[in-house]
Amino acid sequence: MRSDLLRRSALVTCALLLGGCFHLTAGDKTRKEFKPPRRIDPAAIAVPEGYRIDPIATGLTYPTGVTFDDQGTPYVIEAGYSYGEDFAEPRLLRINPDGGHTVVATGGHPPWTGVTFHQGAFYVAEGGTEGGGRIVRITPDGTLTPIVSGLPSLGDHHTNGPAAGPDGALYFSVGTATNAGVVGPDSANAESINWMARASEFHDIPCRDVILRGLNFTSADPRTPDPDDTVTTGAFVPFGTATTPDQVIRSRVPCSGAVFRLAPGATAPELVAWGFRNPYGLAFSPEGQLYVTENGHDERGSRPIFGAGDYLWAVEPGRWYGFPDFVGGRPVNQEWFKPSGAEHPPQFLLAKHPAPPPQPVAFFGVHSSSNGVDFSRGGAFGHRGQAFVAQFGDQAPDTGKVMSPVGYKVVRVDVTNGVIQDFAANKDKGNGGPGSHLGTGGLERPIAVRFDADNGALYVVDFGVMTVLGEDIKPYRETGVLWRITPTGKKEGP
Amino acid sequence: MKATGCLLALTTLAALASIGCGPARRGVPFGPPLHLTERQKQGQVLFMRECNGCHPGGAGGLGPGIANKPLPGFAMRTQIREGVGAMPAFTEQMLGDAEVDAIVDYLNALQETPGPL
Numbered sequence: 093m094r095s096d097l098l099r100r101s102a103l104v105t106c107a108l109l110l111g112g113c114f115h116l117t118a119g120d121k122t123r124k125e126f127k128p129p130r131r132i133d134p135a136a137i138a139v140p141e142g143y144r145i146d147p148i149a150t151g152l153t154y155p156t157g158v159t160f161d162d163q164g165t166p167y168v169i170e171a172g173y174s175y176g177e178d179f180a181e182p183r184l185l186r187i188n189p190d191g192g193h194t195v196v197a198t199g200g201h202p203p204w205t206g207v208t209f210h211q212g213a214f215y216v217a218e219g220g221t222e223g224g225g226r227i228v229r230i231t232p233d234g235t236l237t238p239i240v241s242g243l244p245s246l247g248d249h250h251t252n253g254p255a256a257g258p259d260g261a262l263y264f265s266v267g268t269a270t271n272a273g274v275v276g277p278d279s280a281n282a283e284s285i286n287w288m289a290r291a292s293e294f295h296d297i298p299c300r301d302v303i304l305r306g307l308n309f310t311s312a313d314p315r316t317p318d319p320d321d322t323v324t325t326g327a328f329v330p331f332g333t334a335t336t337p338d339q340v341i342r343s344r345v346p347c348s349g350a351v352f353r354l355a356p357g358a359t360a361p362e363l364v365a366w367g368f369r370n371p372y373g374l375a376f377s378p379e380g381q382l383y384v385t386e387n388g389h390d391e392r393g394s395r396p397i398f399g400a401g402d403y404l405w406a407v408e409p410g411r412w413y414g415f416p417d418f419v420g421g422r423p424v425n426q427e428w429f430k431p432s433g434a435e436h437p438p439q440f441l442l443a444k445h446p447a448p449p450p451q452p453v454a455f456f457g458v459h460s461s462s463n464g465v466d467f468s469r470g471g472a473f474g475h476r477g478q479a480f481v482a483q484f485g486d487q488a489p490d491t492g493k494v495m496s497p498v499g500y501k502v503v504r505v506d507v508t509n510g511v512i513q514d515f516a517a518n519k520d521k522g523n524g525g526p527g528s529h530l531g532t533g534g535l536e537r538p539i540a541v542r543f544d545a546d547n548g549a550l551y552v553v554d555f556g557v558m559t560v561l562g563e564d565i566k567p568y569r570e571t572g573v574l575w576r577i578t579p580t581g582k583k584e585g586p
Numbered sequence: 587m588k589a590t591g592c593l594l595a596l597t598t599l600a601a602l603a604s605i606g607c608g609p610a611r612r613g614v615p616f617g618p619p620l621h622l623t624e625r626q627k628q629g630q631v632l633f634m635r636e637c638n639g640c641h642p643g644g645a646g647g648l649g650p651g652i653a654n655k656p657l658p659g660f661a662m663r664t665q666i667r668e669g670v671g672a673m674p675a676f677t678e679q680m681l682g683d684a685e686v687d688a689i690v691d692y693l694n695a696l697q698e699t700p701g702p703l
Contacts, residue, residue: 138615399648399672401639420639428674455635457642496646510634514615514643523610523646 126528126557130571133533137575138519145516145577148551149187152572153180157207157464158542158551159214161232166544166551167214168193168574172202173221174558174567175487177286184214184230187574197234201226203250205372206264206464206540210256215239217253217264221287225251227264227354240354240361243346244269246291248279249370249387254354258380261355265384267370268349269296273416273441275331276394280314283564284490288314293330299347299366300412302328303443306337309394325394327416327441338443349415351384351407367412367449368405373465373540377507378477382407383453385462385481389419389429391492396431397424397438398492402462403452404479404505414449416441421451432493454479454510459486460499464540464553471547472579479505480515480550482538485526490563497525502538502552502577516552516577528557536571550577610651612644617700622692629692632685636676644696649673653696662690 134145154171161167165186172182182204185193201218208215214230225243230236239262245251249267257263269287271278275295280288287294292315304327313323313332326335345361346352349368352361364382373385384407388400400419417424417440430437456462461484470476483499501517501524518524518534527534540553556571612620622630633644637652644653649672666686669675676686 140614143615399640432672455639458639458648460642460647492648494648495650498642498647509631511630512634512638512643514611517611517615519616523651 125561126559126566126568128557128568128571130536130557130568130573131527131533132573133527134575136519136527136530136532136534137516138514139516139577142580143577144580145552145575147191147573148576149191149193149574150572151570152185152193152556152574153569154178154203154555154567155539155553155572155574156203156205156555157216157540158553158574159207159209160542160544161209162212164545166574167196167207167209168553169204169207169216170572171204171219172199173219174203174555174565175284176558176565176567177282177284178567178569179222180569182218184216184234196232197230197236199228199230199236205250205252206254206374208254208256208262210262211260215254215256215262217251219250219252220245221247221250222290225266227251227254227262239359240346244294244297244348246294247275247287247296247348248285249372252370252372253374255374255376255382257353257376257382261353263351263353263364263374263382264361265351265368265371265374266346266348267368267372267387268415269294271390271393272369272395272397272438273327274309274325274394275329276309276325276392277312277314278393279331281563288331295330296328296348296416297346298328298341298343299345299350299363300343300446302341302343302446304328304335304337304339304341305440305443306335306339307439307441308334311394351382364409365407365411365413367415367418367446369415371405372463373481375465375467375479377467377479378469383465383467383479383507385456385465386413386452387461387463388458390459390490391431392490395438395441396434396492397429398431399428399458401458402456402460404454404456404462404465404481404507405450406453406507408450411450412446417445418449420455421449452510453507454505454512456481456483456503456512457498459488459491459494461485461487462499462503464538464542466541466543466550468543468550469547473543473547473550474579475504477507479507480541480543481505482541482552484537484539484555487558487560487565490560490565496523497529500524500526500535500537502535502541502550516575526557528559535575536573548578551575552577610645610654612653612696612699620695620699622695625688626692626695628685629688629690632681632689633692636681637689640673644693652693653699656697657693659690659694662693663687666690 225245247269253264350366370387389397485499640649
């Protein structure tokens with residue numbers, strides 16, 4: 093009795109102790125509101141002793157990637173689309189020494205999500221929320237040639253990458269159509285994601301045949317004017333289509349939530365690994381191991397999942413990584429992942445799983461949106477073999493509530509033990525957040541990182557300001573920045 | 587009597603903590619690097635696997651910041667084993683006692699390290 097009283101008292105104390113600071117950030121409206129122009133102040137960003145950060149180019153509209161040509165000149169892509177359903181023109185820009193830029197090429201199939209310079213040309217991942225995903229080749233004179241077309245990325249997540257492998261092949265990825273395998277009204281929101289208006293029959297496609305348990309989900313039907321209309325939808329099928337127990341969903345490659353390899357000269361991608369949700373960033377370690385970052389599930393839609401983090405995976409060819417029934421290597425049907433207000437945790441959608449999924453290399457913050465990744469190759473920058481990851485930052489509450497801002501920084505990962513440490517983050521006395529939230533000119537939403545050819549500098553692509561008010565996502569054009577982090581001499585660590 | 591004394595101590599701790607909220611972020615680039623013992627390093631690795639998702643780097647996120655509170659070790663162990671609110675309980679099958687102790691040791695090191703000025 094006495095020990096029980098003590099145990100209860102300890103729990104109450106824990107709650108009080110841990111809860112005391114929630115109000116400092118949770119209800120702050122400044123993360124939901126922004127008045128241009130964006131301030132830019134490198135002094136507002138903390139980097140380790142022995143490094144400095146500088147803005148290289150400003151005024152970019154939704155930049156998502158950076159690469160370098162053979163002369164070391166940086167090039168940036170602008171996506172041409174942002175959540176919030178704002179469409180612009182995707183562009184490849186050469187960044188001039190004075191910080192200005194020259195347009196090299198423009199294109200379609202937005203959002204452009206990544207770029208790499210490989211064997212004398214630029215290769216761009218066209219995300220394809222319009223027109224489907226593509227991998228295109230752009231020569232330095234601006235001539236654009238599709239290499240792969242028709243990638244199934246019309247939905248929540250897009251075609252990502254590419255990264256050039258040590259075998260000379262290009263590797264890229266395709267995200268899933270949905271949050272958790274079931275098309276829901278969360279994909280028909282004109283203020284955040286509204287792909288259902290463009291591709292009403294689209295859904296997730298498995299890379300191998302799967303057998304369903306026949307779970308169906310009833311939701312509002314945004315296709316009709318009556319707000320009381322409902323509809324029933326199963327997994328791996330179009331919105332409004334029910335499924336049955338033991339129903340087999342046939343596979344098709346290219347598929348959703350997968351990593352692909354494109355051999356030199358080939359136009360048909362080979363499947364490398366599948367079962368990811370949104371494998372966003374791809375990079376090879378100095379030893380030639382492919383790693384991907386994965387954006388974990390949100391607490392939204394017909395199958396919301398609570399508490400799913402983002403992950404760094406070492407990609408093993410042929411493996412299944414868990415979507416839609418495992419989160420970071422853990423089965424989704426446990427209390428951890430039960431959404432607020434739900435009676436039960438999410439249940440499995442598949443009657444049989446291809447194999448036990450592997451475990452992540454690193455576990456990032458829930459809703460951190462851990463995106464672009466690159467590996468240090470040592471040299472003047474140091475930290476050889478460690479992964480640097482750009483964290484776009486949470487989109488709360490649209491993706492799920494948080495107590496404090498998550499992400500909005502660049503972190504460093506020791507892939508040998510999964511230890512994550514901040515590398516560049518905004519200065520403040522609280523839990524951080526975007527510069528516009530903190531009232532400074534610091535980082536907004538880092539989305540990509542890339543070391544230059546001699547590993548002397550880490551370039552950080554900052555997407556710019558994107559606010560979230562309820563389900564209303566509002567991106568701001570011409571607020572993107574290309575930052576550069578360089579060593580100045582004395583450094584911490586190896 | 588002993589229980590009453592403990593309760594008083596816990597209440598005092600809670601009251602102190604409620605007025606002692608400080609920055610939760612630790613380590614480079616926000617301050618001196620952490621100097622960890624071998625057990626604290628083991629705790630750090632376990633923390634990254636089991637705790638970092640909700641308390642990234644010990645700061646707030648999905649859950650509250652835990653690097654800026656003077657939480658006594660026994661309270662941390664209790665919370666890890668029992669869970670509080672949305673935080674799940676970690677069973678002995680998920681984390682052994684020695685592993686919990688290592689995490690607590692690491693958290694103590696975080697709390698003792700200065701945060702941003």
